[in-house]
Amino acid sequence: MSIVVENLTKKYGTQRAVDNISFEVKTGEVLGFLGPNGAGKTTTMKIITCFMAPSDGDIKVGGLSIHEHQDEIKKKIGYLPENNPLYYDMLVLDYLEFVANLQGVPKEKIQKRIAEMVVMTGLNVEKHKKIGELSKGYRQRVGLAQAMIHDPEILILDEPTTGLDPNQIVEIRKLIKELGKEKTVVLSTHILPEVEATCDRIMIINNGKIVADGTSDMLRKQAQGQEILRVQISEAGDRDSVISSLSGLESVALVDPVEDNNNTFIINSNENLSSRKPIFNLCVLNNWVLTEMTPIETKLEDIFRELTTN
Amino acid sequence: MNSIWVITKRELSSFFDSLTAYILLTVFLGLSGFFTWLYGSDIFFIGQATLQPFFSIAMWTLFFFIPALTMRMLAEEKRSGTIELLLTKSVNDWQVILGKFSACLALIAIALLLTLPYYITLSFIGPVDHGAVWTGYFGMLLMSMAYISIGLFASSITNNQIVAFLLALFVSVFFLIIFDVLAGNFTGSMGQFFNFLSISTHYESISRGVIDSKDLIYFLSISFFGLMLAETSLSKRNIVE
Structure with missing residues (x-):
């Protein structure tokens, strides 16, 4: 499933957080968003996931416009927001069930999907705890599990490896690479080796504009000449x-x-x-x-x- | 519809997982029981088999308790950022608000259900006007709907629970007291206007056993406007942040 961003602009007051950007992410591509803080990465992601409406422009997810088909698009996207907000007073398993229900996973498949997610993200030991009792790394895993529970065709991950220890980072990167074979993945990060390790394509954003776009080799050549x-x-x-x-x-x-x-x-x-x-x-x-x-x-x-x- | 139910279920279980629900139920039953049976112008003081004392004290207890329930609902989600998680799932703003609204209403309904023993006890004491009791309960639900939507609106415009609580009280106090006082101070059409805006006018007529379409429209339109404003302010994230 592809994402096509057309002339996207988002204004906060007079400030242009995203300034007339266009790009396309193809099916099975892992795109890494790079950029300093406040460059517009998160805003772009929030618009793709239909959390915010753009000031101008359009995004088509699998051919469907975010202005009209929000419900269908939301079902196809798995989203891990920045800072990974979660309901701390809920149990891990209850929370995953809640999300599965909201995302319209068929009733008979819910338990199976939850079990798969628990294994995939390594939550087995902690699954009966309250989310608030988990360490940061485990919360991040819950965040990833809830993003993937409905087996979405598109994954949007805003800084997916923050708070993880080096072993977990390697695991999650491997997981993202694995998922990226069939799914479209857009991830943002500050960690540069991470993009190189996981992404097929890198896009650097600054002040709401795309300043570079390509594979890491292409970028190198371009910069080096x-x-x-x-x-x-x-x-x-x-x-x-x-x-x-x-x-x-x-x-x-x-x-x-x-x-x-x-x-x-x-x-x-x-x-x-x-x-x-x-x-x-x-x-x-x-x-x-x-x-x-x-x-x-x-x-x-x-x-x-x-x-x-x- | 399904999404609304999923959200309602989560909100309700979060009431019961924390102490919120138990504290609310205990204090609600304690206060209303105390003033209905033991103290002040209670049933024995009046000397009639009527639930009128209960209804008038419940009007006040709900006035304080409902903002305490609703203050958390949107303000906390916005503060912690979970609202983003929720709204990027396959639900829209209306479903979120209606889900939270019905969770609050369900908890109030449970609280009211637990006061049914009052009614049963009363029916042993003397001849009860059954119609008035049922419309009284019905009126209480209608009033709760109005309070809940005011509370949700207050919760939707701030990230701070305390601000949401005080704001809900501030708005509700107009409907509960101030319009009533103003109605007494004005005469003619102005007085009638304020009289119509006052909750107690409508609530009293319902709890006496008269269900007038005027009262129904009054409570339902407050609820509707409250929820609509809450939805509008929730969708404001599109414009500024």
Whole structure:
């Protein structure tokens, strides 16, 4: 089931929390929303889940507009809100049953679904407790369980791994990846490695606008523009001659020797060209021993910082 | 319809899971029993087999208890954010409000049901006007509906339970006392107007055994307007936050 966002705008007073954004999420895609606090991620999610109406624009979920078919859309979406609000005075099992009833899960299937969810999210030990008695990590699991109880085709998860310990984070990421094979998942997070680990596609939002959209590789390339290699060559003799022959290569833009290591160079390539092959050939030609060639990647953190600070 | 029932059931069980329901029932029965049978212008003082003393004291106990029930309903959900969880399920604003409304009404109905022994006792003491008793109960339910919707409205415009409670009392006190006092101070059409707005006018005529469409329309329209305002203010999240 796809989500199509068309010219979405949301104003709070005069402030535009979401400013005329359009994008599409395809079936089976895991989309990661990135952005600083107050960028408009949560607002967008609240509009997709029909909690708020947009000031302008439209969202079509599976071809149905949020302006007309709210009930059907809500049934197809599983939503984990930010901060994971829950009824603390309810028992875990009662709460899951309540949500299943609201979401229209057929009566005879409810107990089965609850049992599946309890296993899937690892709530078995805690299932007879009140939600208020659970630790934060377990509450987060209850939040995930209630989002998935009606087996929705779309999952909207607002910061799904906050409050979990590292083991649980790995589990939940695995779960999201697993779910993402058949379902459409939109998740937001501040944790950058998390997007890389779980998402097919990354979208960075700043001040209500989309500033980047693509796979993590695409974003890197876009931000970097050119290939950067760290190359170590031994048994090459004179350093300056090595530098001059390297600079002579057609694809190489800049050779920068690393100060404290005689044999190591940072090589910037010209745009859209790769110098890996030419460097290797050059080494073979001169009988140099190539001991290291590592592409230096721009970190997602750097991309994020570059795009969202202005 | 089904969603309304699901919400009603949850709200009711949350009354009974916490102490709310038990405290309310105990204090309601205690107070109304005390003033009906033991103290002040009680049944023995009047010397008639009538539930009139009970009905007039219940008017006041409900006036305080219903805001205490409703203050939590929307204000707390908004404060803790669970309203977002609820409204992104397959329910709309009206279903949420009606579900909460009927949960409160059901609890009041249970409280009233528990006072039926008063009626039974009374029927042993002397000849009771059965019609007046039943319409009295009916009037009490109608009045509760009006109070509940005022309470829900108060709860819908704030995140703070205490504010919701006081606001509900503030609005209700107009209907219960102030319009009545104003009706006494004005003459002519102005006086009639305030007289019509006063709850006690309508409640008294019902608890005497007369069900007039005027009274029905009065209580039902207060309930309707209260709920409508609550729904409007709940859906305000669309405009500002």
